[in-house]
Amino acid sequence: MHSYQRVEKDDVADISREDNNVFRSLAMLPAKMNKKADIILISIVVAIVVLLITMTLLTSQDKIKQENTHNTSTFEANPTISNLYLNSLLSSQFNSSIIENDTTFDRIERLPDEIKPLHYEIDLQPNYQQLYIIGRSKIEILCLNRTDRIVLHKKDIDIQRMAVYGNGLKYHILHVQQDLKNELFHIQLDHHLIGGHHYQLHLWFKSQIVVNRRYGFYRSYYQNRSKQTRYLYVTQLSPTDARMVFPCFDEPSMKSTFKLSITSLPGYSALSNMPVQSYSILPNGHTLVSFATTVKMSTYLVGFVVSDFENLARYSSNGILVRTWTSKENIKQTQDALKLATAYISLFSNLFNITFPLPKLDLVAIPDFAVAGMENWGLITIMQDKLLCDMQYCSMRNYASTASVLAHEIAHQWFGNLVTMKWWNDLWLKEGFATFASQLGCKFMNRDLNLCRFIVSAAHENAMQFDSSIYSHPIHQPIESQINIKSQFDSISYRKAASLIRMLYHYIGPSSFVQGIQKFLRKYEYGNANNHDLWRSFTEVNNLINVGEVMDTWIYQKNYPLLTMKIKSNMVNISQSPFMEGRVHTSRARWLIPFCYMTENGFIQRKLIDLNGSMIPLPPSTSWIKGNCNRTGIYRINYEIDLWQKFVDLLQQQPQYFSSHDRANLLDDSYYLSRVDLLNVEIFLNMTRYLIAEHDYEAFNMGILRLKFLASILDEPFKQKAKKFILYLLRSNLYQNNQVDEYDINKIMMKVLVLRMASWAEYKPVLYQIKRAFQRWLHGYSLSPNLVPAIVEIGVSIGDEDDWNRVLKRYYEVDDDHSKKLCMKGLAASKNPKLLKRLLEIIMDEKQVKPDQTVQILDLIAKNPVGTDLVWKFITSHWDQFYNRYGKEIFSMPKLISLSICQMKTEMQLQNVELFFSYNKRLQNYKRLAEMEIERLRLKIRWIHRHQQQVQSWFRNICRELKL
Ligand SMILES: [Zn+2]
Numbered sequence: 001m002h003s004y005q006r007v008e009k010d011d012v013a014d015i016s017r018e019d020n021n022v023f024r025s026l027a028m029l030p031a032k033m034n035k036k037a038d039i040i041l042i043s044i045v046v047a048i049v050v051l052l053i054t055m056t057l058l059t060s061q062d063k064i065k066q067e068n069t070h071n072t073s074t075f076e077a078n079p080t081i082s083n084l085y086l087n088s089l090l091s092s093q094f095n096s097s098i099i100e101n102d103t104t105f106d107r108i109e110r111l112p113d114e115i116k117p118l119h120y121e122i123d124l125q126p127n128y129q130q131l132y133i134i135g136r137s138k139i140e141i142l143c144l145n146r147t148d149r150i151v152l153h154k155k156d157i158d159i160q161r162m163a164v165y166g167n168g169l170k171y172h173i174l175h176v177q178q179d180l181k182n183e184l185f186h187i188q189l190d191h192h193l194i195g196g197h198h199y200q201l202h203l204w205f206k207s208q209i210v211v212n213r214r215y216g217f218y219r220s221y222y223q224n225r226s227k228q229t230r231y232l233y234v235t236q237l238s239p240t241d242a243r244m245v246f247p248c249f250d251e252p253s254m255k256s257t258f259k260l261s262i263t264s265l266p267g268y269s270a271l272s273n274m275p276v277q278s279y280s281i282l283p284n285g286h287t288l289v290s291f292a293t294t295v296k297m298s299t300y301l302v303g304f305v306v307s308d309f310e311n312l313a314r315y316s317s318n319g320i321l322v323r324t325w326t327s328k329e330n331i332k333q334t335q336d337a338l339k340l341a342t343a344y345i346s347l348f349s350n351l352f353n354i355t356f357p358l359p360k361l362d363l364v365a366i367p368d369f370a371v372a373g374m375e376n377w378g379l380i381t382i383m384q385d386k387l388l389c390d391m392q393y394c395s396m397r398n399y400a401s402t403a404s405v406l407a408h409e410i411a412h413q414w415f416g417n418l419v420t421m422k423w424w425n426d427l428w429l430k431e432g433f434a435t436f437a438s439q440l441g442c443k444f445m446n447r448d449l450n451l452c453r454f455i456v457s458a459a460h461e462n463a464m465q466f467d468s469s470i471y472s473h474p475i476h477q478p479i480e481s482q483i484n485i486k487s488q489f490d491s492i493s494y495r496k497a498a499s500l501i502r503m504l505y506h507y508i509g510p511s512s513f514v515q516g517i518q519k520f521l522r523k524y525e526y527g528n529a530n531n532h533d534l535w536r537s538f539t540e541v542n543n544l545i546n547v548g549e550v551m552d553t554w555i556y557q558k559n560y561p562l563l564t565m566k567i568k569s570n571m572v573n574i575s576q577s578p579f580m581e582g583r584v585h586t587s588r589a590r591w592l593i594p595f596c597y598m599t600e601n602g603f604i605q606r607k608l609i610d611l612n613g614s615m616i617p618l619p620p621s622t623s624w625i626k627g628n629c630n631r632t633g634i635y636r637i638n639y640e641i642d643l644w645q646k647f648v649d650l651l652q653q654q655p656q657y658f659s660s661h662d663r664a665n666l667l668d669d670s671y672y673l674s675r676v677d678l679l680n681v682e683i684f685l686n687m688t689r690y691l692i693a694e695h696d697y698e699a700f701n702m703g704i705l706r707l708k709f710l711a712s713i714l715d716e717p718f719k720q721k722a723k724k725f726i727l728y729l730l731r732s733n734l735y736q737n738n739q740v741d742e743y744d745i746n747k748i749m750m751k752v753l754v755l756r757m758a759s760w761a762e763y764k765p766v767l768y769q770i771k772r773a774f775q776r777w778l779h780g781y782s783l784s785p786n787l788v789p790a791i792v793e794i795g796v797s798i799g800d801e802d803d804w805n806r807v808l809k810r811y812y813e814v815d816d817d818h819s820k821k822l823c824m825k826g827l828a829a830s831k832n833p834k835l836l837k838r839l840l841e842i843i844m845d846e847k848q849v850k851p852d853q854t855v856q857i858l859d860l861i862a863k864n865p866v867g868t869d870l871v872w873k874f875i876t877s878h879w880d881q882f883y884n885r886y887g888k889e890i891f892s893m894p895k896l897i898s899l900s901i902c903q904m905k906t907e908m909q910l911q912n913v914e915l916f917f918s919y920n921k922r923l924q925n926y927k928r929l930a931e932m933e934i935e936r937l938r939l940k941i942r943w944i945h946r947h948q949q950q951v952q953s954w955f956r957n958i959c960r961e962l963k964l
Helices: 021-029 043-053 331-352 396-413 424-445 451-466 482-487 492-509 510-524 531-541 548-557 641-653 661-673 682-694 697-712 716-736 743-761 764-779 788-798 801-813 819-828 833-843 851-863 868-877 877-888 891-900 907-919 921-962
Strands: 067-069 073-074 093-098 113-128 132-143 149-154 158-166 169-171 173-179 184-193 198-208 217-225 229-234 258-265 269-272 277-281 287-291 302-305 310-315 322-327 358-364 379-383 420-421 528-530 558-569 573-579 591-599 604-608 613-618 625-627 635-640
Touching: 073 558, 113 149, 132 149, 158 173, 158 184, 198 217, 217 604, 229 379, 258 269, 258 302, 258 528, 269 287, 269 819, 277 420, 277 743, 287 635, 302 358, 302 379, 310 331, 322 331, 322 424, 331 358, 331 396, 331 424, 331 510, 358 396, 379 396, 396 424, 396 743, 420 424, 420 510, 424 492, 424 531, 424 548, 424 877, 451 492, 451 661, 451 743, 482 764, 482 921, 492 510, 492 548, 492 591, 510 528, 531 548, 558 625, 604 613, 635 661, 641 661, 641 682, 661 682, 661 697, 661 921, 682 716, 682 921, 697 716, 697 743, 716 743, 716 921, 743 764, 743 868, 764 788, 764 801, 788 801, 788 819, 801 819, 819 833, 833 851, 851 868, 851 877, 851 891, 851 921, 868 891, 868 907, 877 891, 877 921, 891 921, 907 921
Parallel strands: 093 173, 113 258, 322 358, 358 379, 420 528, 558 635
Antiparallel strands: 113 132, 132 198, 149 184, 158 169, 158 198, 173 184, 217 229, 229 302, 258 287, 269 302, 277 287, 310 322, 558 573, 573 613, 591 604, 591 625
16 A cells, blocks of 8 residues: 655746746647557457356345244355345344444454454445445355354444354354454354364345445545546455455455455446456346455455446566556546556566466556555556556656556555565555565666656655654554554655665665565465564575664664764774654664765775674775765764865865765755754755755755755745845756756756745746746646646746636636646645635535545645645644544545644744644544654754754855855
8 A cells, every 4th residue: 555645845846047038948848758659458358258258147046044043043054155135134133242342542452363264255236326235255264273253353334144154064153242442243153163174154244335435345436528427436445444345354364365246337347356257237237247266365455446447458578467447538548557557567577586476457546545556456446646647748756656656556466465464563564665666666667767766765754754753653563452553554664664675675785685575475475474584584595694683673663873973093983872853862772773884985885883883994095984875774974073064065076976865865964963953053054055066856855945944934034045045056957958858857856846946036037937837828828747837836826816716717627637636736825815715615625626635735735834824723623524534544634633733833833733632532543643743843943943043144144155
């Protein structure tokens, strides 16, 4: 599963020369890619299947014998699953009781280990009008230890009949009990099941089709070109909502095979994990679709999509059928995603040395989805705009995002699906690896586009920022309550884990790394594993270090190390302590650190830093030593002041002396060390002077956005000086040749960033050009997809109410997601509070704005300085509405909590936040996150208070020196 990405507003731009009207030519650049006419097969697979399979009618509608015996339910001996149609479902025929102390914070109760599911046969007969599902399942179970009870999961499901068979016996059910807190269903039998024997559990049940929410089996929707609402029906069962659709042993280690069938509407197609095996037309015109039996897998990976979508199809080079699905009107826009997906299938099959285990992979664009993508085995569901990324129309940034999400979900087909974590406390095993594998995928697949760098850099930075709080948590932590499972899906499990794996990759080397991965996947395929199993696989192929011993120090401790390097004589003393914002370092955490360092004569060396630190010899004839080569380690380094000064001078004198990763690393570390008062902020500020010669996005973005933050804390006259200095830094990029190679993502990102920053600094020639370009866009001219987001946002921000209304009108008129999103980003950039308030009302209307978009737009408005407080007030005053809408989703609520607070800077704002959190009881699920955000804001305010004067003086002096 992949979290949706924050819509970055501040890190992207472009510009043109004041005396040169080339901006228009920039904005009018043709589409990027010379599209080769790859032959895309418009899939006729369903039709082929239709021709090949035998039309089967259900020959029997065996009436289920309903023998009522005293407090038991009984059925005919071992009925088959073909008994699909139940004309009516009877009320419970057994004693039942409910444990109702429903609090999600109590200690979670796991399934007992006496029973193991082997195979499910599940028939689902949804009533798409009445929004419920009549279901029936037969679960083949293996008794591991003698027991007289069966315990499985169910939530919001009525089990109306059940039966247990085995050893030629029919077991009587004495009573059942529903444990609401743990979502467990206990079935008490009259006799014991015997260890080592197989049994069949038959269940007849009724579950719900969820509406206006995005989990379980839910109804999604879109509008076609005729503005008619069309529905589709989709599953989102991860992590623990399979139990909402069918009763099951809903833990990742309870792997089984599944034989699934579902009835579909006329004119609709049904998809699941496996290809269609047979289908039959029912008397009511619906279609009963049966799918081939799955491989052994976990319940959270089961998937269905019932829709009127069409598809494009293509075979990967290793013969796997890959299809992309969306509405008829949009289907051609999935061609580029389809090409990427087929390429990734082949890439990962080769990299992992295991062929994709299923005969097909479907990727379905979901118009209303709570996560960016979900890796259901063989049936990836994905946010619509990620799949509809036609390079002719979408920006390189969007393309990079699509490439990243696709690679992530496809990597999951091995990491997570083929080998699954034993329990949710090792979630990072699948999410960290899928994130890292997606980085590798982008690196190999899109080498020419260089997409990987930006994806890696953003993830690494995000992880280090999140993990510097005292309220962070270890990668591996116990799951104590139900809510803990969902709260695991955060930056630590995804991005820090990916950075950790990347650090290991660089330390043991690509060859050992890939061998270790292949060994691990082969050993545990179709099974479950934990972190120890993975470390063992690495150690077996690389006996130079004990990988488990090293990695355990990283996954069982929160935060990351700060290394302090001091040169004495010819030795460098490296000590370590935890890096943590704002607290006296009482933590005793220590790490075994895969360390890399380099010196001025090109000497590069790796060394494992001990728990108590290490000494390394300083090579002769060198005047400096820099650690964390290419920013591949998760640690910060503090050098002695002379060495920091040396780096400042080196960057000034020879800007390209270090790699762009190392330049970004020096800017990043010097800035964060100043934020914790371990380094004078002037070191960072002095270092930024070299940015006038920086043409690489990673380092430029790192420095310029931090300068922008520092400018934002200053009193007005000094803010103007800061803007002058930043404009000075933009100069060389501002006057660069405007003929951007639209294949070169670095140049594109730099242009957009420079454009945004020059506008922010109120550089009139740029504002003038943007205003013109914006008016052209309003009049229907098409602009370069890479530049148009910045043009529309800046255009609205400097425009008037009429402009805003015209963009809103455009929003209602356009059909495609990308255009709608573009308009919304523009609307969110207005500097008029009245218009922003109007926008806040509009985005809550689910008929106009999809709920997943609502959160992203709130994030954009909060980033707008005029909108930060408006959004906070709006979210807190509509808290119950937000909670009801998003409370059960994984990513939305944490984002809603954080998006305003992380933009705040004042004591008054802090007080409002503290007050809200102190009385809002419905925040308990997110207590740690709230505490983290409050602490971070408190520290930020304290830092501003202490350093504002110094920063102001620095900007005043630099402007004086440079005569700005
Ligand atoms: Zn994932």
